Amino acid sequence: xxxxxxxxxxxxxxxxYLDERTSMSTLVATLGRKVFPDHWSFMLGEVxxxxxxxxxLSGTFLTFFFEPSMTEVHYEGSYVPLKGIAMSAAYASSLDxxxxxxxxxxxxxxxxxxxxxxxxxxxxHMLRVFFTGAFRKPREINWVIGFVLFILAMAEGFTGYSLPxxxxxxxxxxxxxxxxxxxxxxGTWISYLFFGGLFPGVDIVPRLFVLHIMLLPxxxxxxxxxxxxxxxxxxxxxxxxxxxxxxxxxGAPIMPLFAAKAGSFFxxxxxxxxxxxxxxTINPIWNYGPYDPSPVSAxxxxxxxxxxxxxxxxxxxxxESELWGMTLSWNILIPMAVLGIFIVLVMFYPFIEQWITGxxxxxxxxxxxxxxxTRTAIGSAGIVFYAVLWAAASSDLIATHxxxxxFQVTWWLQATLxxxxxxAYFLTKRIAIGLQKKDREILLHGYESGxxxxxxxxxxxxxxxxxxEYESWRLKSFDTYEPVMVRPNAKGRITPGTHLRxxxxxxxxxxxxxxxxxxxxxxxxxxxx
Amino acid sequence: MxxxxxxxxxxxxxxxxxxxxxxxxxTAPRAQQLTVEDGQELFxxxxxxxxxxxxxxxxxxxxxxxVGAASVDFQVMTGRMPMAYSGPQAEQRDPMFTQxxxxxxxxxVASLAPGPEVPSEELLDVSQVDxxxxxxxxxLFRINCAMCHNVAGAGGALTEGKWAPxxxxxxxxxxxxxMLTGPQNMPVFNDANISPEQxxxxxxxxxxxxxxxxxxxxxxxSLGPVSEGLFIWIFGLGGLVxxxxxxxxxxx
Numbered sequence: 218x219x220x221x222x223x224x225x226x227x228x229x230x231x232x233x234y235l236d237e238r239t240s241m242s243t244l245v246a247t248l249g250r251k252v253f254p255d256h257w258s259f260m261l262g263e264v265x266x267x268x269x270x271x272x273x274l275s276g277t278f279l280t281f282f283f284e285p286s287m288t289e290v291h292y293e294g295s296y297v298p299l300k301g302i303a304m305s306a307a308y309a310s311s312l313d314x315x316x317x318x319x320x321x322x323x324x325x326x327x328x329x330x331x332x333x334x335x336x337x338x339x340x341x342h343m344l345r346v347f348f349t350g351a352f353r354k355p356r357e358i359n360w361v362i363g364f365v366l367f368i369l370a371m372a373e374g375f376t377g378y379s380l381p382x383x384x385x386x387x388x389x390x391x392x393x394x395x396x397x398x399x400x401x402x403x404g405t406w407i408s409y410l411f412f413g414g415l416f417p418g419v420d421i422v423p424r425l426f427v428l429h430i431m432l433l434p435x436x437x438x439x440x441x442x443x444x445x446x447x448x449x450x451x452x453x454x455x456x457x458x459x460x461x462x463x464x465x466x467x468g469a470p471i472m473p474l475f476a477a478k479a480g481s482f483f484x485x486x487x488x489x490x491x492x493x494x495x496x497x498t499i500n501p502i503w504n505y506g507p508y509d510p511s512p513v514s515a516x517x518x519x520x521x522x523x524x525x526x527x528x529x530x531x532x533x534x535x536x537e538s539e540l541w542g543m544t545l546s547w548n549i550l551i552p553m554a555v556l557g558i559f560i561v562l563v564m565f566y567p568f569i570e571q572w573i574t575g576x577x578x579x580x581x582x583x584x585x586x587x588x589x590x591t592r593t594a595i596g597s598a599g600i601v602f603y604a605v606l607w608a609a610a611s612s613d614l615i616a617t618h619x620x621x622x623x624f625q626v627t628w629w630l631q632a633t634l635x636x637x638x639x640x641a642y643f644l645t646k647r648i649a650i651g652l653q654k655k656d657r658e659i660l661l662h663g664y665e666s667g668x669x670x671x672x673x674x675x676x677x678x679x680x681x682x683x684x685x686e687y688e689s690w691r692l693k694s695f696d697t698y699e700p701v702m703v704r705p706n707a708k709g710r711i712t713p714g715t716h717l718r719x720x721x722x723x724x725x726x727x728x729x730x731x732x733x734x735x736x737x738x739x740x741x742x743x744x745x746x
Numbered sequence: 747m748x749x750x751x752x753x754x755x756x757x758x759x760x761x762x763x764x765x766x767x768x769x770x771x772x773t774a775p776r777a778q779q780l781t782v783e784d785g786q787e788l789f790x791x792x793x794x795x796x797x798x799x800x801x802x803x804x805x806x807x808x809x810x811x812x813v814g815a816a817s818v819d820f821q822v823m824t825g826r827m828p829m830a831y832s833g834p835q836a837e838q839r840d841p842m843f844t845q846x847x848x849x850x851x852x853x854x855v856a857s858l859a860p861g862p863e864v865p866s867e868e869l870l871d872v873s874q875v876d877x878x879x880x881x882x883x884x885x886l887f888r889i890n891c892a893m894c895h896n897v898a899g900a901g902g903a904l905t906e907g908k909w910a911p912x913x914x915x916x917x918x919x920x921x922x923x924x925m926l927t928g929p930q931n932m933p934v935f936n937d938a939n940i941s942p943e944q945x946x947x948x949x950x951x952x953x954x955x956x957x958x959x960x961x962x963x964x965x966x967x968s969l970g971p972v973s974e975g976l977f978i979w980i981f982g983l984g985g986l987v988x989x990x991x992x993x994x995x996x997x998x
């Protein structure tokens with residue numbers, strides 16, 4: 218570093234010292250020039266990262282005082298309505314954290330709110346990546362890693378939800394126990410293994426604790442590392458614009474501008490979390506009392522991110538059949554199968570889409586959702602499907618708060634679960650194509666200026682103004698695809714796979730609006746508009 | 747839906763008008779103690795159209811012989827009777843009668859056949875319950891009541907459009923009477939099932955909930971994870987998206 222050597226300051230000497238021993242400068246130079254595009258949707262990943270840091274810090278505090286044990290104790294803390302009640306050491310220590318340890322309740326609430334924010338931000342981040350097609354080559358693997366992180370986050374959430382050993386968490390475990398036992402043949406044995414004997418047993422809290430604070434966080438941290446390294450290697454996508462092409466990234470480099478922005482954003486996320494945690498209570502475990510298999514409270518729900526699974530159980534038809542002396546609980550098996558398929562489809566969507574479109578090119582330009590109507594439509598169908606399951610987890614609250622019959626709410630949601638995605642698919646596709654048509658119209662004929670002219674002949678016309686460079690670039694630069702034709706392969710045969718694929722690409726690209734061509738633009742200019 | 751609405755509206759106006767007609771009869775003898783006969787008169791003017799002239803019941807209302815004064819006090823003084831309108835269950839509203847009028851009707855109904863009595867002050871006196879008693883009451887509440895009324899007494903859904911009401915800031919006498927008489931969908935918790943002392947402990951727990959505000963901040967309706975999830979999506983994530991839009995906005 219010759220430039221720093223010229224001025225002999227403390228900073229330059231210190232950085233030289235470090236650089237000579239670690240060769241850090243290459244890393245700093247590379248990372249420091251990593252460019253972040255300026256669009257709000259690219260900040261969602263940061264919300265995830267910062268809320269994860271908040272979870273780690275507050276969680277570490279909690280482990281100082283939490284006792285992961287199901288030994289029976291009698292509560293002697295300061296919360297009156299539980300005085301002298303028999304409970305597990307885990308629940309008693311959670312109560313102590315809430316009532317008798319300075320800052321404990323705040324930390325518990327920061328931890329829990331941050332966890333909810335963590336998963337919510339993951340959801341929104343995934344939607345952003347999906348709808349802009351940012352999962353396409355070369356980022357397919359990073360999509361899968363991100364999705365695994367989403368699953369791990371849910372697992373972290375669920376194990377954490379079960380640790381306080383209050384009535385709510387015990388009810389959650391009872392549902393898991395029921396689901397596991399619903400698996401034919403092996404279910405009972407898996408449940409025995411998991412709970413170390415008959416549910417609930419005395420082993421589950423220490424086991425979940427180890428998963429919650431060791432294995433799962435280690436996996437999450439490792440995968441976040443890989444996710445970020447791949448992000449640096451693949452670089453960010455960006456929306457098209459003048460000078461923003463498939464071969465570059467335009468935005469602020471980490472050093473110094475983006476680091477300042479990101480740093481302040483870090484503190485804002487922290488601040489918002491602490492503000493929420495200090496003003497709004499979350500999971501008031503003292504209301505629920507210690508876990509006891511007999512009572513279940515009205516309004517028992519999982520945290521929001523497990524809601525879709527709870528909803529699936531609530532919507533499943535109550536069918537049961539017997540086969541060779543074995544009971545098959547379809548009300549458990551159907552939701553497990555449907556959710557499993559849904560998860561696999563989402564996880565491998567980049568590969569599915571790539572196979573259908575046959576598009577193996579690299580893509581670094583984020584697509585506007587309207588420019589890929591079929592994908593956008595698939596995405597909204599998926600959102601509706603998930604949202605209906607999610608809403609179903611609160612069917613009882615929907616019934617009480619809107620004065621409805623809880624059975625009718627369930628029937629309505631069952632119908633919406635099947636019809637909703639279909640309606641959403643067609644509606645979204647038509648809307649996207651409509652928006653594309655509007656863009657095309659605006660590009661070719663300009664936007665309506667609101668200025669009315671009266672021509673000498675008495676005719677009134679509205680003056681259309683052409684778009685400026687930036688706007689028109691945004692509207693006209695996108696790729697279009699055409700369905701793959703059925704062609705014989707090298708052996709001169711047309712396989713069923715080829716037919717299927719041709720049918721799939723027709724489904725994907727049959728209805729499409731082509732981007733405006735240069736010729737059309739020129740012609741429009743000469744039209745005198 | 748329209749039909750149901752019309753029927754409901756009709757029922758409501760009918761109920762209100764009968765009560766209004768009865769009002770002068772009730773107000774006149776207020777000065778002195780109302781008698782059992784006054785109770786009978788009030789009953790015949792306001793309740794008999796559904797429950798029968800002698801409380802023997804009709805096809806529109808159950809027999810009230812043997813329900814006791816506790817049941818009358820609960821139904822009338824929580825405004826559930828006279829019913830606001832026909833629906834899945836009787837709604838709570840401002841009571842249509844004074845306490846004396848209700849007591850008079852209760853005395854008349856109790857005179858027909860023995861039934862649960864209005865609880866004495868002694869049975870409702872939660873100051874006699876010590877801290878362990880509050881804890882026992884909380885446990886009894888979780889085991890017997892939380893299924894429908896939610897652990898924090900926030901209420902919950904029942905079948906066919908019915909619901910278990912919330913239990914916040916409810917007159918302890920009405921809670922006690924509800925346990926004793928099992929109104930509408932609620933089961934009866936008689937004194938053999940939950941002793942009067944235990945009932946008082948449950949009241950003491952509810953009193954504790956009313957007297958002690960949520961320690962962790964606003965409780966979002968004590969509805970559990972659903973309201974928490976909605977809150978973090980709308981205000982937590984929504985707020986941070988707003989911040990990120992602000993951070994990435996171009997200076998003008």
